[in-house]
Amino acid sequence: MRSADSTARDSGAAPRPPKLQVERLSKSYTMGGVHLPVLDAVSMAVAAGEFVSVIGPSGCGKSTLLNIVAGLEEPTQGTVLLDGAPANDRLGASAYMHQKDLLLPWRSVLDNAVLGLELRGVSRREAHRRAQALLPTFGLAGFEHQYPHALSGGMRQRAAFLRTVLAERPLLLLDEPFGALDALTRAGMQAWLLGLWQSLSKTIVLVTHDVDEALLLSDRVYVMTPRPGQVRTMLEVTLPRPRAYTLTTSHAFAQLRAGLLAMLWREGHEALR
Amino acid sequence: MKPFVEKASPAPRPGQGPSARRGYRQPLALAAGLAWQWLPPVAIIALALGLWEALVRLAGTPRWLLPPPSAIFQELVARHAMLWQHTLVTLTEVAAGFAVALAVGIGLAIAISSAKVLERAVYPLVVASQTVPIIAIAPLLLIWVGYDLRPKVIVVALISFFPIVVNMVDGLRSVDPDMVNLLRTLGAGRWQVFRKVQIPASLPFLFSGIKVGVAVSVIGAVIGEWVGASEGLGWLMVQSVPRFQTALVFAAIVILSVMGIALFALAAALERALLPWYYTAKREQALEST
Numbered sequence: 141m142r143s144a145d146s147t148a149r150d151s152g153a154a155p156r157p158p159k160l161q162v163e164r165l166s167k168s169y170t171m172g173g174v175h176l177p178v179l180d181a182v183s184m185a186v187a188a189g190e191f192v193s194v195i196g197p198s199g200c201g202k203s204t205l206l207n208i209v210a211g212l213e214e215p216t217q218g219t220v221l222l223d224g225a226p227a228n229d230r231l232g233a234s235a236y237m238h239q240k241d242l243l244l245p246w247r248s249v250l251d252n253a254v255l256g257l258e259l260r261g262v263s264r265r266e267a268h269r270r271a272q273a274l275l276p277t278f279g280l281a282g283f284e285h286q287y288p289h290a291l292s293g294g295m296r297q298r299a300a301f302l303r304t305v306l307a308e309r310p311l312l313l314l315d316e317p318f319g320a321l322d323a324l325t326r327a328g329m330q331a332w333l334l335g336l337w338q339s340l341s342k343t344i345v346l347v348t349h350d351v352d353e354a355l356l357l358s359d360r361v362y363v364m365t366p367r368p369g370q371v372r373t374m375l376e377v378t379l380p381r382p383r384a385y386t387l388t389t390s391h392a393f394a395q396l397r398a399g400l401l402a403m404l405w406r407e408g409h410e411a412l413r
Numbered sequence: 414m415k416p417f418v419e420k421a422s423p424a425p426r427p428g429q430g431p432s433a434r435r436g437y438r439q440p441l442a443l444a445a446g447l448a449w450q451w452l453p454p455v456a457i458i459a460l461a462l463g464l465w466e467a468l469v470r471l472a473g474t475p476r477w478l479l480p481p482p483s484a485i486f487q488e489l490v491a492r493h494a495m496l497w498q499h500t501l502v503t504l505t506e507v508a509a510g511f512a513v514a515l516a517v518g519i520g521l522a523i524a525i526s527s528a529k530v531l532e533r534a535v536y537p538l539v540v541a542s543q544t545v546p547i548i549a550i551a552p553l554l555l556i557w558v559g560y561d562l563r564p565k566v567i568v569v570a571l572i573s574f575f576p577i578v579v580n581m582v583d584g585l586r587s588v589d590p591d592m593v594n595l596l597r598t599l600g601a602g603r604w605q606v607f608r609k610v611q612i613p614a615s616l617p618f619l620f621s622g623i624k625v626g627v628a629v630s631v632i633g634a635v636i637g638e639w640v641g642a643s644e645g646l647g648w649l650m651v652q653s654v655p656r657f658q659t660a661l662v663f664a665a666i667v668i669l670s671v672m673g674i675a676l677f678a679l680a681a682a683l684e685r686a687l688l689p690w691y692y693t694a695k696r697e698q699a700l701e702s703t
């Protein structure tokens with residue numbers, strides 16, 4: 141199992157710093173004189189190679205958190221550290237997959253996938269070669285010359301994910317990548333990502349609303365409070381790897397799910413109070 | 414890594430995409446589609462011309478008052494050399510004026526969308542320029558720049574740059590800011606964002622502007638020639654009216670409208686060739702909604 145603990149707690153010579161660390165991150169917006177606190181002193185750490193999920197009610201600032209980590213926005217307070225060093229100029233340091241697929245409609249699947257390589261100046265031929273090699277894994281073989289509008293929702297999402305992977309960054313930030321899909325397609329995609337991640341050797345931060353998704357895929361789950369978002373609890377997913385989708389029907393999984401749901405429902409009740 | 418398997422949908426081979434399944438690539442279906450598209454307007458025009466011919470002949474209307482279509486056609490054939498010469502003059506004015514409109518229009522649109530200050534300074538002026546009647550400015554242009562090609566080029570440009578600017582500005586504004594942010598997270602600079610997202614996203618809008626602009630540009634050339642010229646189809650009309658050469662006036666009108674239609678068709682064909690993604694997306698949408 142690749143988990144934060146193995147890197148952080150194993151008292152070796154020099155402990156490897158976490159891939160990503162956010163320290164007491166706060167963010168508030170001021171719109172028309174109204175002050176809106178969105179994130180309140182959020183701290184979390186993600187070790188290299190770890191898969192961490194962030195789950196929380198809608199509007200609690202999950203996307204805002206990823207925007208800040210990606211470098212699209214600056215926090216009001218707090219710091220973002222990458223590999224143990226404060227990362228002020230972090231735009232482009234991680235690969236960010238947005239809630240929407242954001243495929244460029246005028247580019248074929250292949251040309252969408254290589255966008256990151258292209259922007260880094262990798263030659264077109266080399267970029268296409270790297271993308272072609274991954275097309276079957278992403279279920280896109282034979283569709284590489286299609287425009288995005290001709291694809292199904294699941295395929296579009298996989299194309300966007302291929303683009304994210306081909307950005308070739310060690311840290312992937314995924315914002316509800318399967319949120320827009322129907323339940324059946326989504327389950328298929330989760331099973332697929334589970335298999336894929338185990339061979340990708342990437343650090344992943346996944347934002348989700350889906351309890352099963354978080355438990356199935358993650359090493360740890362951060363549970364957030366309603367806005368202003370704080371980290372309420374951190375849950376270790378003590379399920380052995382490699383995992384398979386059938387795990388979702390096991391007793392251990394059911395217990396973890398009950399625990400996580402209880403935490404989330406508490407959030408829900410507090411939001412209603 | 415195991416390949417992703419989906420409810421086995423075979424990969425489409427070239428010529429077998431969604432469009433091929435609907436029979437667009439088969440010549441017969443294509444011909445039928447074309448006929449379906451062109452038959453109604455052609456039939457209506459033929460009917461109208463036939464009616465016109467019959468009524469004029471039955472009523473014995475004099476030719477100087479309203480010539481029958483056959484007389485206009487004879488005029489087109491008999492004086493084709495002279496008409497062609499004037500057509501070339503007018504076409505040159507249209508082409509030159511439209512090229513200026515395109516360059517100025519795209520430049521202004523980029524300026525307007527690049528900075529709020531420029532938008533507030535320039536956009537109202539662009540709109541105001543369209544409230545000034547062009548026909549009132551045209552004579553002034555004669556005083557300022559003379560009788561040659563230039564005043565016509567200016568009138569054409571003035572009349573056709575507006576739809577280009579307005580549409581292109583809308584296009585540049587239509588860009589999803591999340592798409593811009595995506596490019597930034599992939600390490601793109603301002604110029605790369607502009608080139609890889611903003612320009613392609615605005616092209617369909619630009620082509621809408623071009624199609625409108627090219628259609629009105631012919632009107633601009635005719636106005637320019639009416640005010641002061643020594644050649645061109647507009648000038649020919651002004652010359653022919655006092656001589657009661659009504660058939661020749663009609664011949665010029667026919668050529669001008671064919672010119673407008675041809676330029677529009679050219680712009681539409683160019684749009685199809687350059688924006689295949691937009692064209693197919695639009696067609697799929699249209700097919701889905703029927």
Ligand SMILES: Nc1ncnc2c1ncn2[C@@H]1O[C@H](COP(=O)(O)OP(=O)(O)OP(=O)(O)O)[C@@H](O)[C@H]1O
Nearest residue numbers: 169171176178197198199200201202203204205367
């Ligand atoms: N640029 C902004 N200006 C003002 N308010 C903003 C801005 N971005 C986000 N917000 C506000 O911050 C809050 C959190 O937004 P965010 O998108 O991070 O939530 P989220 O947890 O991702 O929600 P969801 O699960 O629905 O995607 C929302 O109330 C939103 O209105």
Ligand SMILES: [Mg+2]
Nearest residue numbers: 202203239315
């Ligand atoms: Mg969100």
